[in-house]
Amino acid sequence: MSLQVLDSFYEGKAKTLFNTSDPTLIVQYFKDDATAFNRQKFGQIAGKGVVNLAITKALYKLLESKGVKTHLVDTLDERRMVSRRVEIVPLEVVVRNRVAGTFAKRYAVPEGTVLPAPIVEFFLKKDELGDPLITAEAAIAIGLATPQETQDLDRLARQVNEILKAFFLALNIELIDFKLEFGKLPDGTLLLADEISPDSCRFWEVGTGKKLDKDRFRQDLGGIEDAYAEMLRRVQSAT
Ligand SMILES: Nc1ncnc2c1ncn2[C@@H]1O[C@H](COP(=O)(O)OP(=O)(O)OP(=O)(O)O)[C@@H](O)[C@H]1O
Ligand SMILES: [Mg+2]
Known part of the structure; x- marks a missing residue:
């Protein structure tokens, strides 16, 4: 996939979102940051981003195979997922x-x-x-x-x-x-x-x-x- 990752446009609690060379696609970067109780508690869970992306990808593929439409397009590496922009x-x-x-x-x-x-x-x-x-x-x-x-x-x-x-x-x-x-x-x-x-x-x-x-x-x-x-x-x- 010859997709270029451009600037970030949203810094969330668990993920950072990036624009890409395709305006209909974004990249979600999965971080290890963890928050709870509306940010009152925060910390890091080592490896969480990798786990969450891998599990999300597996579940979205399963759901797609059963006819549920998801934003998943592809992954670039173990922390970056390409999604349809919605x-x-x-x-x-x-x-x-x-x-x-x-x-x-x-x-x-x-x-x-x-x-x-x-x-x-x-x-x-x-x-x-x-x-x-x-x-x-x-x-x-x-x-x-x-x-x-x-x-x-x-x-x-x-x-x-x-x-x-x-x-x-x-x-x-x-x-x-x-x-x-x-x-x-x-x-x-x-x-x-x-x-x-x-x-x-x-x-x-x-x-x-x-x-x-x-x-x-x-x-x-x-x-x-x-x-x-x-x-x-x-x-x-x-x-
Ligand atoms: N395909 C998509 N297109 C656009 N935005 C998306 C897409 N998928 C998820 N998002 C949004 O990207 C953000 C993901 O970042 P993160 O989960 O870290 O957010 P957050 O800090 O928990 O904030 P929020 O309360 O909005 O979920 C969320 O705001 C989510 O609604
Ligand atoms: Mg969120």
């Missing part, structure tokens, strides 16, 4: 299979409680507000998405959940919950964007319940690098 929908779409994280806190329900069916939630992507929960109705009312788009986001998120739940279960990992971001092409087509990694999912080992995701960083559980490496090993054993 306009990010300012909603984070969360799917939950078991109670954990902010859901447990918000409703005072014990972590680990199995939900009778998956739950999809939308959060407004706005760091200044702490990414608050938002209803589809409110998102439509303030012009963040059309009614059709909120339905499509919900449907796509549930489809991704079914594919990933089965994939991880075969690796002896239970997919507890995860966050997705979607973007739009100029013609309005919705694509899965950003990343799917131990930063954006909760993974519990079947049987032991061992956490193999960013909760080890959030909760100071130790062994964070090993947990990320273990998730990569399992994903690569299946792909």
